[in-house]
Amino acid sequence: MKEKIVLQQAKLIDGRPIDIVVENGIIAELAEAGTRSGGLEIDGSGLYVSSGWIDMHVHAFPEFDPYGDEIDEIGVKQGVTTIVDAGSCGADRFADLAASAEKARTNLFAFLNISRIGLQRVDELSRLEWIDADKVLETLRAHGGRIVGLKARISRSVVRDNGIEPLRKARELSNRTGLPLMVHIGSAPPAVRDVINLLQERDIVTHYLNGKPNNLFDSEGRPLPELLRAIRRGVHLDVGHGTASFSFKVAEAAKRSGIAPDTISTDIYRSNRLNGPVYSMSNVLSKFLLLGYSLEETVAAVTSRAASWLGKPELGRIQVGDKANLTLFEVKRGKLTLVDSEGERRETDRYIEAKGAITNGEFIEC
Incomplete structure (x- = not known):
């Protein structure tokens, strides 16, 4: 049996906070943020979760x-x-x-x-x-x-x-x-x-x-x-x-x-x-x-x-009954240089950083 995973206090792309409960690799529950616990608890505070x-x-x-x-x-x-x-x-x-x-x-x-x-x-x-x-x-x-x-x-x-x-x-x-x-x-x-x-x-x-x-x-x-x-x-x-x-x-x-x-x-x-x-x-x-x-x-x-x-x-999608297939990421503030394939460099002050994934019943930290 795969370990129960509870993602706590993450936010969806539209900003809504959520807890996501994963049991046996399946999304078992989408709940109000801060209301679910047990199993492997992952603190999603400040992080986005997407499919x-x-x-x-x-x-x-x-x-x-x-x-x-x-x-x-x-x-x-x-x-x-x-x-x-x-x-x-x-x-x-x-x-x-x-x-x-x-x-x-x-x-x-x-x-x-x-x-x-x-x-x-x-x-x-x-x-x-x-x-x-x-x-x-x-x-x-x-x-x-x-x-x-x-x-x-x-x-x-x-x-x-x-x-x-x-x-x-x-x-x-x-x-x-x-x-x-x-x-x-x-x-x-x-x-x-x-x-x-x-x-x-x-x-x-x-x-x-x-x-x-x-x-x-x-x-x-x-x-x-x-x-x-x-x-x-x-x-x-x-x-x-x-x-x-x-x-x-x-x-x-x-x-x-x-x-x-x-x-x-x-x-x-x-x-x-x-x-x-x-x-x-x-x-x-x-x-x-x-x-x-x-x-x-x-x-x-x-x-x-x-x-x-x-x-x-x-x-x-993120839907109860589907296999859990999730990405956790942060939208960070700070200076970062981005380079294209032509060697052109651009400075940004807002960038994405992956933090982890849940797939096949497992949490993998990035």
Whole structure:
């Protein structure tokens, strides 16, 4: 039997104080603050509690370098209770990722890389024969409960001389399997206009705020017409900060145009966790507070909106009878320097800091 956990005197995102009782890993009671005790008591005074943070773009397969890290280092130890690996593994190694997930305290879902070699190499779509439809289908049969979509990295360094063709093949696989695509955008060719035109409802464009020349906003900071049409089609906008894919200036242009992220994700792996500019989910969320998004908008982008895309609304709410899936964090006052992927530094006096997570019947302190 899992230990009873009582979170005391925390506050919801709207500021309402609350006690939350967790029994056998399930939310048993939502009570008036200061009225519940027993079991493992966690003092939430001065802290916010939200449903567990969801990071829609991470790299959690440590054997691949440079894009890899340990699941719990980028998950629960950062207050992130659910991570979605963004195509680290293709069919060749997906079983190994799934086996690692079984041992972790963090919940893990994944996009399957359409290249069977995954990120074993960083030009995984430079040879079209690595896109093996039969192996994709075989992997889906074996691990379908963990796979939420297909991943294609469509930038020059990945596709080499293949241009848009890997994305066309990804589209065919998506249509055949019914799984949406997550598409990485970066340097041309292919042109980002051609990439975005192939995306459909529920597909995700990640790195949408990157500052590379081949981005989704023109030289005046206006969104490309192709981006506006994609939004109307229901294409999902994901941040995917990463080492090279988030620009304060582009993010400001997007905000001026009313193009907010559907989900905020880190694209975190060992190097950019330890050396920046990502560091943590808290750090990335703090950048959106600095940009002028409200705390409610910012947290929704890593809770309810991410859970909705995953088709798992229970991950994005706090409700009696659901599995306890909670993140504790503080909004701190003090000076902090935030850095984007272009090396631009901004000072903030208000930032988010994760303090702990409750998931799978356990409290993990950050």
